[in-house]
Amino acid sequence: MVDMPAPQPPADEKTCPRRLRSDAERNRDLIVRAARQVFAGEGLGASMAAVARRAGVGIATLFRRFPTRAHLVDAAFAESMEACAGAMEAALADPDPWHGFTSFIGHVCEMQAADRGFADLLTMAFPAAEALEAKRAEAYRGFAELIARAQAAGRLRTDFSPDDLVVLLMANAGVLAATHDAAPDAWRRLVAYMLQAFAVRDGEPLPPAPSPGTLHQAMVRLSSENPDTPTP
Amino acid sequence: MVDMPAPQPPADEKTCPRRLRSDAERNRDLIVRAARQVFAGEGLGASMAAVARRAGVGIATLFRRFPTRAHLVDAAFAESMEACAGAMEAALADPDPWHGFTSFIGHVCEMQAADRGFADLLTMAFPAAEALEAKRAEAYRGFAELIARAQAAGRLRTDFSPDDLVVLLMANAGVLAATHDAAPDAWRRLVAYMLQAFAVRDGEPLPPAPSPGTLHQAMVRLSSENPDTPTP
Numbered sequence: 001m002v003d004m005p006a007p008q009p010p011a012d013e014k015t016c017p018r019r020l021r022s023d024a025e026r027n028r029d030l031i032v033r034a035a036r037q038v039f040a041g042e043g044l045g046a047s048m049a050a051v052a053r054r055a056g057v058g059i060a061t062l063f064r065r066f067p068t069r070a071h072l073v074d075a076a077f078a079e080s081m082e083a084c085a086g087a088m089e090a091a092l093a094d095p096d097p098w099h100g101f102t103s104f105i106g107h108v109c110e111m112q113a114a115d116r117g118f119a120d121l122l123t124m125a126f127p128a129a130e131a132l133e134a135k136r137a138e139a140y141r142g143f144a145e146l147i148a149r150a151q152a153a154g155r156l157r158t159d160f161s162p163d164d165l166v167v168l169l170m171a172n173a174g175v176l177a178a179t180h181d182a183a184p185d186a187w188r189r190l191v192a193y194m195l196q197a198f199a200v201r202d203g204e205p206l207p208p209a210p211s212p213g214t215l216h217q218a219m220v221r222l223s224s225e226n227p228d229t230p231t232p
Numbered sequence: 233m234v235d236m237p238a239p240q241p242p243a244d245e246k247t248c249p250r251r252l253r254s255d256a257e258r259n260r261d262l263i264v265r266a267a268r269q270v271f272a273g274e275g276l277g278a279s280m281a282a283v284a285r286r287a288g289v290g291i292a293t294l295f296r297r298f299p300t301r302a303h304l305v306d307a308a309f310a311e312s313m314e315a316c317a318g319a320m321e322a323a324l325a326d327p328d329p330w331h332g333f334t335s336f337i338g339h340v341c342e343m344q345a346a347d348r349g350f351a352d353l354l355t356m357a358f359p360a361a362e363a364l365e366a367k368r369a370e371a372y373r374g375f376a377e378l379i380a381r382a383q384a385a386g387r388l389r390t391d392f393s394p395d396d397l398v399v400l401l402m403a404n405a406g407v408l409a410a411t412h413d414a415a416p417d418a419w420r421r422l423v424a425y426m427l428q429a430f431a432v433r434d435g436e437p438l439p440p441a442p443s444p445g446t447l448h449q450a451m452v453r454l455s456s457e458n459p460d461t462p463t464p
Contacts, residue, residue, distance in 0.1 A: 168422075170409075170411065170418075171406050172406065174402050175399055179450040181450075185440075189396060194426070194429065196433075197426065197428050207421055211415070214411075
């Protein structure tokens, strides 16, 4: 019997794992970039098939990388959530608490106007998008601090509820959906009125804020109208 | 030749035209009532087939009576538009111009919250629904008078634009769409803030109102997303 050398993988198979990794990374980047563009134009209800088409990958590849819509949303909006966190940091560092409070809200509403996907994101909860929901929880904590500072400075009305920001974002979404092409600055009017209404003054008392948790339920319901794994 | 009497239609044929008329009237009422219910629940985008099903008539019968969606909308909301006109009349007769102004807005927003079809109607223009658009034009004239009176009384800010009511209705539609089942009173918060913001005070100047006509364009676009004669 001839002593056969142990079989060696051919040269191109040896480099294969690395190539697979880099192909996978490339596909992932293509998909995330495509998702950002498609979500920005069509909102989070856009079809996964449209994202795959835009990315130039098959739908099976997309679902292999991102088994649910929540996974894709998580990846697509990581940068926007970072930008949001940056705006929060700047607002908390603002020596004028009222200016910090109003400029944070203005910043978020501006992001909402610029990106329909981000707009959906702001008013939809995605319990399965863990990174995103962790950042959202962090933003809520930061916002509570912005509120406390602006109230302590005597500038923000004491009956302001954190949920009023959610109400404003939902309201802004309504204006944006109706006007984005014909009157793209109409939303600024809403936000300016609301910020002025949030300021301390001798106004009528407000109706009670929504019961705790109910707005979150509404946000979950909104997102469940965009099922996680729709038929593409 | 026997002198034959001129042939007489049988008794049931004689009554036929009247029966046809009353059948047609009955069908019309059934369809209008069904349209009100379906639009109230699903908005003006509801399918004509759903209206026909609810009315218990064939789709052909529906289209014979109401050749386009605009015709049906016109008929279904005649009463609501009357109620709106009544609220306007009461507001104009209010000895307190500010109370008249705010109560009219509150009334319209309440109707918007109660009926999703009416909510759509408020932010969509239906150029083909003539009776409805005539009433809308009348309401705009009345609203201009409410504004003038409240401003003359020194209560409404002078930079308030009639379009701000449209912006508020679009905003309210956004809140209602997001919260109607989970937090059905959240919209009251928005409206209360906005009414307080409309009052005269030493506030920051507002960003400019949308250019004339642009909001109307937005309303027309919204309604054109519900084509007149969709495949049922």
